[in-house]
Amino acid sequence: MRNTLSAHKSLFLATSGSTGPWVGGVYFAETGEFTLNLVLEDRGRTLAAIRENPVVSVVVSTGSPMQPFLQAQALAEVVGAEEDARVRELLVAKVPEAAPFLSQPVTAVRLTVRKWRATDIANGLLPGVELPGPRLP
Template identity: 85%
Template sequence: MYFAESGEFTLNLVVEDRGRTLAAIRENPLVSVVVSTGSPMEPFLQAQASAEIVGADEGARVRELLVTKVPEAAPFLAAPVTAVRLAVPKWRATDIANGWLPGRELADPRLP
């Protein structure tokens, strides 16, 4: 899945209109997320986040952020997709090569 961050604790993405992911978010906006290259020896992030389906104006901004970060995502954005913003209260960062095992918690300083 393509995403663009707008701050360290906010991810912006799009999901297919008719897919299971959007239906699941509508049913329960608490989601789990992993940001990883797929290699366990490279750093990766895990979190629970609150998903918000954003309106048309914000959806356009999400699309703009995605194309700026990942230009090859543009054809996917022409499909019937819905913009979603994830608010991450804290990340669990794992970096085996640098001794972060178990992972370290990185909390959003804006939250109590």
């Protein structure tokens, strides 16, 4: 799980709001195995959906089922002004090419993963293995 998270700069984020389900790709930086930090466009469909329904799904993958990949459900939280700078700092440290996005109207978001499902066909993890996260309220 740690290797897959650190090897990827982006993930697929699925949301569902009043306009229906939506999937987009976003850069992310992890702080621990169950916390992901990212920024989203202020006027984008993804952020609007999160504001309506903070339950999201993520896939960390190259897109090939033969490469190790992670899937999870998470709770999304728009971070306050005091944490915004930290999320941006973490993101640029991991993904320097994300810096231009930070000059645009974006909002920092933190995802708390409930549990990961790790799949690695080449190493015998099929079906995938569930890796529980911290208990959430």
